[in-house]
Amino acid sequence: MPSYTVTIATGNQWFAGTDDYIYITLVGTEGCSERTLLDKPLYNDFERGAVDSYEVRVGENLGDIVLVKIEKKKYWVQDDWYCRYITVKTPSGDYLEFPCFCWLVNDKEVVLRDGRAHLPQDDKTSLVKQHRQKELDGRRKTYRWREWQPGFPMSIDANRHKDLPRDIQFDSEKGVDFILNYSKLQLFLQKCCSFSSWSDFSDFEKIFVRIKNTISEYVMQHWKEDFMFGYQFLNGCNPVLIRKCKKLPDKFPVTHEMVAVSLERELTLEEEIEAGNIYIVDYEVLDGITPNSTDPCTLQYLAAPICLLYKNAQNKIMPIAIQLGQVPGEDNPIFLPTDGQYDWLLAKIWVRSSDFHHHQTITHLLRTHLMTEVFGIAMFRQLPAVHPAFKLLIPHIRFTIAINTKAREQLICECGIFDKANATGGGGHVQMVQRAVKTLTFRSLCFPDLIKSRGVDSKEELPTYFYRDDGYKVWEATKRFVSDVVNIYYTSDESVQGDEEIQAFVKDVSHFVDSMFPLSCIEFPKSVKTREELIEYLTVIIFTASAQHAAVNFGQYDWCSWIPNAPSTMRKPPPNKKGLANVNLIVESLPDRGRSSWHLGALYLGMYPDEHFTEKPVKDAMAKFRKELAEITSSIKKRNEGKKLPYYNMSPDKIPNSVAV
Numbered sequence: 001m002p003s004y005t006v007t008i009a010t011g012n013q014w015f016a017g018t019d020d021y022i023y024i025t026l027v028g029t030e031g032c033s034e035r036t037l038l039d040k041p042l043y044n045d046f047e048r049g050a051v052d053s054y055e056v057r058v059g060e061n062l063g064d065i066v067l068v069k070i071e072k073k074k075y076w077v078q079d080d081w082y083c084r085y086i087t088v089k090t091p092s093g094d095y096l097e098f099p100c101f102c103w104l105v106n107d108k109e110v111v112l113r114d115g116r117a118h119l120p121q122d123d124k125t126s127l128v129k130q131h132r133q134k135e136l137d138g139r140r141k142t143y144r145w146r147e148w149q150p151g152f153p154m155s156i157d158a159n160r161h162k163d164l165p166r167d168i169q170f171d172s173e174k175g176v177d178f179i180l181n182y183s184k185l186q187l188f189l190q191k192c193c194s195f196s197s198w199s200d201f202s203d204f205e206k207i208f209v210r211i212k213n214t215i216s217e218y219v220m221q222h223w224k225e226d227f228m229f230g231y232q233f234l235n236g237c238n239p240v241l242i243r244k245c246k247k248l249p250d251k252f253p254v255t256h257e258m259v260a261v262s263l264e265r266e267l268t269l270e271e272e273i274e275a276g277n278i279y280i281v282d283y284e285v286l287d288g289i290t291p292n293s294t295d296p297c298t299l300q301y302l303a304a305p306i307c308l309l310y311k312n313a314q315n316k317i318m319p320i321a322i323q324l325g326q327v328p329g330e331d332n333p334i335f336l337p338t339d340g341q342y343d344w345l346l347a348k349i350w351v352r353s354s355d356f357h358h359h360q361t362i363t364h365l366l367r368t369h370l371m372t373e374v375f376g377i378a379m380f381r382q383l384p385a386v387h388p389a390f391k392l393l394i395p396h397i398r399f400t401i402a403i404n405t406k407a408r409e410q411l412i413c414e415c416g417i418f419d420k421a422n423a424t425g426g427g428g429h430v431q432m433v434q435r436a437v438k439t440l441t442f443r444s445l446c447f448p449d450l451i452k453s454r455g456v457d458s459k460e461e462l463p464t465y466f467y468r469d470d471g472y473k474v475w476e477a478t479k480r481f482v483s484d485v486v487n488i489y490y491t492s493d494e495s496v497q498g499d500e501e502i503q504a505f506v507k508d509v510s511h512f513v514d515s516m517f518p519l520s521c522i523e524f525p526k527s528v529k530t531r532e533e534l535i536e537y538l539t540v541i542i543f544t545a546s547a548q549h550a551a552v553n554f555g556q557y558d559w560c561s562w563i564p565n566a567p568s569t570m571r572k573p574p575p576n577k578k579g580l581a582n583v584n585l586i587v588e589s590l591p592d593r594g595r596s597s598w599h600l601g602a603l604y605l606g607m608y609p610d611e612h613f614t615e616k617p618v619k620d621a622m623a624k625f626r627k628e629l630a631e632i633t634s635s636i637k638k639r640n641e642g643k644k645l646p647y648y649n650m651s652p653d654k655i656p657n658s659v660a661v
Contacts, residue, residue: 003057004065005089008038010050011082013171017048018072018081018104024054025069026088027111027127028062035071046081065090066128068098071109080105080166085611086112097614099385103166111135115614117388119489120501135384136501143380145511148408151434153370154512156377161405168380170402215558218644223565226337229348230309230317231464233281235647237555238359239467242309242317244455245273245280252280252306253328254321262320262337264313272310276461279309279317283354285362285435287326292425292569294415298592300423303574305351315463322347324574331576342581349586350574353567356560357422359552361429362436368549369407370433371445372400372658375541378508383501388489391612392482392538396545398658423569442524445540447475447548466639467551470650473632474547477652479539481625486535488617493530503527506537550655567591629653 006024010016026033038054039045045052068086083100090096097115104110111131123129142165144157158164222228233242248254256269263272272278287304308321324347325332335347376397383390411417412429419425424432443449451457451468459469490496497503510524528534560566572589575581613619629652640646648654 001057001059002061002091003055004033004091005053006038006056007051007053007087007089008046009084009086010046010048010052011084012049013082015048015080016082017050018046018079019044020075020079020081021073022046022081023071023073024056024086025071026056026058026062026065027067027069028065029125029127030061030063033058033062065096066114066125067131068112069109070100070104070112071107072104073107078106083110085115097611099612099614101612105166113386115612116386117391117489117613117615117618118386119388119495119499121495121498132384132386136382139384140381143377145377149430149434151437152430153366153374153437154377155370155373155408156401156405158405160409161402164402164405168399168401170399170406215555215645216561219559219565220562223562224345226318226348227316229319229352231645232352232355232559233279233309233317234462234465235467235645235649236355236559237552237649238355238363239465239551240363240450241281241355241358242279242454242456243281244276245278245308246455247273248308249282249306251326251328252308252321252323252334254308254334258334258336259308259310259320262310262318277311279311279456281307281309281351281355283351283358284326285432286354286357289424289428289431290426292419292423292428294419294426298571300569300571301573302357302423302428302570303350303354305347305354307351311462317462319348319351322351324350333576333578335578339578340581342583342586343575343578346575346581346586346589349564349567349589350570352565353423353570356566356568357424357429357432360422361424361432364549364552365407365412365429366433366436366440367445368544368552369400369404371440372397372541372545372549373404374509374512375545376400378505378511382505382508385612387501388485388613388618389502389505389538392485393541394612395657396542400545400658421568442540445544446536447471447543466647467650470632470636470647471547471551473635474629474650474652474655475539475543477625477628477632478543478547479535480628481621482538482542483535484621484624485618486531486538488615488621490531490534496531496534497529502534545658546655547650549658551649554654555649564590 004026006026008022010018022038023035024033024038025035033056036054036056038052040052040054065088068088070083070086072081081104083102083104085100086098088096088098098112099115100110100112102110111134113128113131118128120132123132145154146157148155156164161169219228233239254269259269263269265272265275265277267275269278283304283306285304286302289302289304291302292300303324304326306323306326307319309317310320312318320337322335323332324335328334335344337344339347375393379390379393379397383393385391416425418429422429444453448457451471456462456465456468459465462468490499506528507526510526525533525537528537567590569591570589571592572585613622633651633653636648636651640648
């Protein structure tokens, strides 16, 4: 009687093992085996991290094994089990791999295809076609769209993290609890200081000293300097707003006489603009946003500044004019470096506070977290596990929906952390997303396009824009890897057009635009017609979820832990006259001790520990990708040597695969 050797690997996560009954059925082209209980008498199998082997005897030739069915049945109490993969050794000695990487909960069965990726048009038999369709039918019932807030990108239909499908919940050791983390920090602050107003800038060190590192300590020492202020627009945690100024907007009436003392090349302001030395940052999206009023005892304020920046002879970006509102007038003066030191410092602090709000809500939340969730939900709904695009994307979607659900549950919800810490809490952050999403285009998620659209693509003109330089390298390396994988499975543009699943995936992503703005001009593709279009589309998803998120996430402690450099709220209104600012006004404007504490509480690219791909050409492409990323890491490390402000947020060895924090 012929037999097959079946090997089953249980996951390493907490509680991945099970004492439930596990059954297997092998399905071949010529027949299927009997449902077989996998059990070793006197041996505790299916333990966490275990790899167990069993013999499955059959009475007839099964032909080529195409499916493996695994069933879990309750033994005593329901006991979830995480299966990593199954291998089958045939009587002829061939090895077949069946990736699983999913939880079996309750009395559940999972039917697995072998690890080779297949396009839908490549499947010829009704057996595998039916399996493919059944998987997608089940997924669409499980992964449902929902609009969390009007005008927001669509999200998963789940109110709480525990309501999510088990496969996309955090592992126990990975769980994130914003409330718990912030509460721990509050307990620490209660020990070191009371929850009243600060008395001086130096008081912020009472929080800062416990979390300092090289960059944040340098920020603390130099935050008042114009150089440090300007540098952050290039390489801080929100390096996406600075753009070349080709013409001063009418709403920002800066004259040459105002800024002449700041210009170094004996050119007029108009000539400096013509020469490409003037840059601008405009926080118009904050104009009219409702400030936080959830605490009736403390008034909070917002501003919508415009900041003019000058590239001096040393190629440093220096602020030369700041207007704190969008409408010019006597009560909205243009602050200058030649004003009193505290007037100028307070104006810069207001810009830094506005930058904090833009970063948190638009750059970070909307453009990485929420957009990656849109791609992720569409992926689960439209791409079966056997599809090469699913295998390519799944490591980069890992935990994203879970972290976003946690955020909606604890962070950005009513009475959440945003309400406690930020001037945009109480609904302002929702208004900001609603505004920003109206101008969010697919092209703005393409890194090279976004850089070029702001006129900051020239390394000769901005030689210290490391976010741009490192981002280009990682983008191109990622695109080459995606191209290698796509060209393994798609032999022509026609094969892309004929892939009904990839077309449904792209169309499902565009659904979030059509459902909210049916008459809008927001451009998200509804189909992909060529391999090059598909390569770019998949590169956008991977880059957004990994490199872009890393660039705007992991510098937060560096640049925001010194609170005067990134105030989450301001307790005095923006100054409407010059000559009023002093140290006391600035300290009284900054967050108090309690809000300061809330403010502070808030696997890597190329590494694929779950082997969804089994084909050698793809594994070779992964190895090539890892080698290229290692070379980029080495070049960044070399450039950073000796720098007081090293930039490493785009270094591949520090880029997680997915938006998971």
